[in-house]
Amino acid sequence: MSAPLLRVEDLHVWFDLAEGGELHAVQGVGLSLEPGERLGLVGESGCGKTTTALAIMGLLPPSASVSGRVLIDGTDILSGGEAAMRPHRWVDVAIVFQGAMNALNPVRTIGEQIVESLELHNRARGTAARSRTAELLEAVGIPAGRAARYPHELSGGMRQRAAIAMALSCDPRVLIADEPTTALDVMVQAQILELLDALCRDFGLALVLVTHDLPVVAQLCDRCAVMYAGEIVERGPLDLLYHSPGHPYSRMLFAASPDLAGLDEPVLSIPGAPPRLDRPIDGCPFRPRCDSAFAACVERPSLQEVAEDHAAACHLNDRVPA
Amino acid sequence: MSAEPTVLEVDDLVVHYPIHRGIVGTVTRQPRRMVHAVEGVSLSLQGGEMLALVGESGCGKTTTAQAVLRLVDPVSGSIRFGGRDLVPLGSRELRPLRRRIQVVYQDPYESLDPRFRVRAVVEEPLLIHGLGGSKSERSAHVEEALRRVELSPPELYLDRFPHELSGGQRQRVAIAAALVLEPEVLVADEPVSMLDVSVRAGVLNVLDGLRRDGLAILMITHDLSTAARFAQRIAVMYLGRIVEEGPAAAVVRNPQHPYTKALLSVVPRRDPRDRHRPQILQGETPDAVAIPSGCRFHPRCPVAIDRCAVEDPSLAQPASAGDGHRAACLLLPAGR
Ligand SMILES: Nc1ncnc2c1ncn2[C@@H]1O[C@H](COP(=O)(O)OP(=O)(O)OP(=O)(O)O)[C@@H](O)[C@H]1O
Ligand SMILES: [Mg+2]
Numbered sequence: 001m002s003a004p005l006l007r008v009e010d011l012h013v014w015f016d017l018a019e020g021g022e023l024h025a026v027q028g029v030g031l032s033l034e035p036g037e038r039l040g041l042v043g044e045s046g047c048g049k050t051t052t053a054l055a056i057m058g059l060l061p062p063s064a065s066v067s068g069r070v071l072i073d074g075t076d077i078l079s080g081g082e083a084a085m086r087p088h089r090w091v092d093v094a095i096v097f098q099g100a101m102n103a104l105n106p107v108r109t110i111g112e113q114i115v116e117s118l119e120l121h122n123r124a125r126g127t128a129a130r131s132r133t134a135e136l137l138e139a140v141g142i143p144a145g146r147a148a149r150y151p152h153e154l155s156g157g158m159r160q161r162a163a164i165a166m167a168l169s170c171d172p173r174v175l176i177a178d179e180p181t182t183a184l185d186v187m188v189q190a191q192i193l194e195l196l197d198a199l200c201r202d203f204g205l206a207l208v209l210v211t212h213d214l215p216v217v218a219q220l221c222d223r224c225a226v227m228y229a230g231e232i233v234e235r236g237p238l239d240l241l242y243h244s245p246g247h248p249y250s251r252m253l254f255a256a257s258p259d260l261a262g263l264d265e266p267v268l269s270i271p272g273a274p275p276r277l278d279r280p281i282d283g284c285p286f287r288p289r290c291d292s293a294f295a296a297c298v299e300r301p302s303l304q305e306v307a308e309d310h311a312a313a314c315h316l317n318d319r320v321p322a
Numbered sequence: 323m324s325a326e327p328t329v330l331e332v333d334d335l336v337v338h339y340p341i342h343r344g345i346v347g348t349v350t351r352q353p354r355r356m357v358h359a360v361e362g363v364s365l366s367l368q369g370g371e372m373l374a375l376v377g378e379s380g381c382g383k384t385t386t387a388q389a390v391l392r393l394v395d396p397v398s399g400s401i402r403f404g405g406r407d408l409v410p411l412g413s414r415e416l417r418p419l420r421r422r423i424q425v426v427y428q429d430p431y432e433s434l435d436p437r438f439r440v441r442a443v444v445e446e447p448l449l450i451h452g453l454g455g456s457k458s459e460r461s462a463h464v465e466e467a468l469r470r471v472e473l474s475p476p477e478l479y480l481d482r483f484p485h486e487l488s489g490g491q492r493q494r495v496a497i498a499a500a501l502v503l504e505p506e507v508l509v510a511d512e513p514v515s516m517l518d519v520s521v522r523a524g525v526l527n528v529l530d531g532l533r534r535d536g537l538a539i540l541m542i543t544h545d546l547s548t549a550a551r552f553a554q555r556i557a558v559m560y561l562g563r564i565v566e567e568g569p570a571a572a573v574v575r576n577p578q579h580p581y582t583k584a585l586l587s588v589v590p591r592r593d594p595r596d597r598h599r600p601q602i603l604q605g606e607t608p609d610a611v612a613i614p615s616g617c618r619f620h621p622r623c624p625v626a627i628d629r630c631a632v633e634d635p636s637l638a639q640p641a642s643a644g645d646g647h648r649a650a651c652l653l654l655p656a657g658r
Contacts, residue, residue, distance in 0.1 A: 044519070157606060185606070186378065186546070186589065187378055187588055187603055188378075212519055213519070214519070215592045218591065218594045219590045219591065242592065242595075258548050258550070258552075259547055260574060260589055261592075267523040267527070269521050269523035270520040
C-alpha cells in the first residue's frame with residue numbers, strides 16, 4: 001500500500017516553563033490520514049490538541065522542543081527543521097487557527113488579506129491574485145461583493161469563512177480546523193460544518209477537525225482520535241467508538257453530552273480533572289477518574305489494536321492468557 | 323402539570339435599546355434609532371420548574387433575563403413577583419426584592435473576584451444585604467450553600483482562591499453565592515457554555531437538584547439538547563419574540579414552528595448512525611433594528627407564503643399540539 005497522505009509517529013512536545021521545569025504537552029501521538037478523509041481530534045481543554053496541530057505545521061513557539069516524525073507522502077518533514085518544513089506548510093497542510101475569525105487584520109479588507117497571502121506564498125500576483133481571491137471567496141460561500149469589507153463589518157460566520165479561505169489559498173491537501181465552530185451560534189455552526197463537508201466532498205480535501213465537541217465529530221467525521229493528557233487513548237471509526245468504545249474515557253465523554261435522542265438518559269459528568277503535565281504520570285493517566293479502574297491500571301497502558309483499524313490504550317482490553 | 327404556585331409572571335414585556343449614534347451621528351442630528359430587543363414577551367415560572375429560553379445570539383433572551391433582574395428598564399409590560407409588579411419600582415423599593423431573584427452568569431472566570439477566597443465570595447451577598455446573623459451563623463450559611471452545590475466537605479474549598487479551582491468548581495461557587503440568599507428564582511445565563519464538556523453535566527445536575535428542591539430556574543441557553551434534557555418547559559425566541567413555547571418533551575418531539583424545527587435539525591447527535599440532513603437556514607438572525615414586516619421569521623422561513631410577509635402571527639395552541647404548547651405561525655391550523 002502506498003504511504004498515507006499525512007502520518008504522525010511518536011510525536012512528543014515539551015514546553016520550557018518560565019517558572020522552571022518542563023511541561024510534557026504531547027506524549028507520543030500517532031495519527032494517519034488518507035486523501036479526502038475526515039479525522040476528528042477530540043478531548044478536554046489542555047489535552048494537547050492545538051499543540052499537536054501546531055507541531056504538524058511546524059509552528060510551535062521557541063519554548064517548545066519536539067521529537068518524532070511528521071511524514072507527508074512518506075517523507076519526514078519534521079527532522080529536517082524549518083528548511084524541510086517550509087515547502088509543505090500551507091501547500092500540503094494548512095490550518096485554521098483556534099480563534100482565527102477574531103485574529104484577522106482589522107485594518108485590511110478580507111479581499112486584501114487573501115491577495116496578500118497569495119503573494120506571500122508566490123501563488124499569484126496582481127490581477128491573477130484578485131481573480132483567485134474571488135474564486136476562493138466563492139468556494140467558501142462569501143458573496144464576491146463582500147471582499148471589500150473589513151473584518152468588523154462581517155458577522156462571525158463570515159469571518160470564519162474568510163479565515164478558511166485564507167488557509168485554502170495555497171490549495172492544501174490537508175486542512176486542520178482548530179475549534180472552527182466553538183464561538184458560533186448553532187445555526188451558523190451548522191453552516192460552517194456544511195462548508196467543511198462540501199470542501200472535503202468537492203475538492204477531495206482531507207480534514208482534521210479539532211474540537212471538544214464529540215457530537216460534532218460524530219456527524220461530520222469518518223474516524224476519530226480521542227486525546228487525554230497528551231496522548232491518544234483511542235482511535236478508530238466513529239461508529240466503533242460510539243457503539244463499542246475501547247476506552248472508558250471515550251464512553252464517558254459520549255455520556256457527558258446530552259442528546260436529543262436520549263432525553264431520559266442520565267447525563268454524567270466525569271469526576272475530577274486531568275493530571276498535571278509538568279510531572280511524570282504514574283500508571284494510566286485516566287485511572288483516578290475512571291469508573292472501571294482495576295489493579296493492572298498502575299501500569300501505563302499503551303495503544304493496542306482492539307479490532308481492525310481500532311486501537312485503545314486501556315488494560316480492560318488485555319487478553320487474559322488462556 | 324403540578325400545583326406549584328407561579329412565582330414569576332412576565333407579561334407583554336417590551337425592551338428597546340437606543341443605538342449609539344457616535345459623535346458624527348449626534349452632531350448631524352441623525353434620528354435616534356432603536357434596537358427592538360424584546361417585543362412583547364410573556365412567560366411564567368413556577369416553583370420547582372426550570373424554563374429554558376433558547377434562541378440564537380441577539381434574539382433577546384439575555385435582555386429578557388436582564389429585565390427580570392431589573393438591570394434594564396422595560397418600555398412596557400409587567401413583571402409580577404412577590405405580589406408586586408417590578409417594572410414601576412425604583413431602586414429603593416427593589417432592594418428587598420432583589421435578594422429573592424438571583425443570577426449566575428456564563429463566565430465563572432470573570433464573575434468571581436480573584437482576590438477573594440471561596441468563603442468571602444459566598445459570604446459577600448449576606449454582608450451586602452445585611453443578612454445571615456452573627457459571624458458564626460453566616461459561616462454556617464456559607465457551608466450549607468457549598469454543600470448544596472456539592473462542594474463538600476466545605477472545609478476543603480472554603481480557603482481556596484478562584485484560581486485554585488477548576489472551571490466547574492468555580493461555577494458551583496458562583497451558584498453557591500447566589501443560593502446563600504435563599505432566592506425563589508435563579509436566572510442562569512448560559513451557565514455551562516464556558517465549561518468543558520466533561521464537567522458541564524455536574525453543574526447541570528446541581529441545578530437540577532436545586533430545582534427539585536423547589537427553586538424556580540430561568541435558564542438562558544443556545545443549546546437545545548441541554549434544554550431538552552434539563553428543563554420542564556422550553557420557550558424558543560426569535561428576534562425579540564417567543565415563537566414557540568411548551569413542555570420540553572413536546573417542543574422537542576413535536577415541534578410546531580418552522581424555526582424550532584430548523585434549530586432542532588442542526589443539533590448534532592452523538593450516534594454517528596443517527597446522521598440526518600440538517601435543515602440549514604441561510605444567513606444569520608437579522609438585527610433587531612430593521613424588523614421584517616409580518617411574521618418576523620418569514621425572510622428565512624423555508625415554508626413561508628405571501629401572507630407571512632403581511633400578517634404578524636400570535637402565539638396559539640395549534641391543532642397538532644398538546645395542552646400548554648403554543649406556537650406563532652400562520653400556517654398552523656388553530657386548535658382549541
Ligand atoms: N506556550 C506554552 N507554554 C507552556 N505550556 C503550554 C504552551 N502552550 C500550551 N501549553 C500547555 O500544553 C498543554 C496542551 O495545551 P493545548 O493548547 O495543546 O491544549 P488543547 O487541547 O488545544 O486545549 P483547548 O481545548 O483548551 O484549546 C496544556 O497543559 C497547556 O497549558
Ligand atoms: Mg486548543
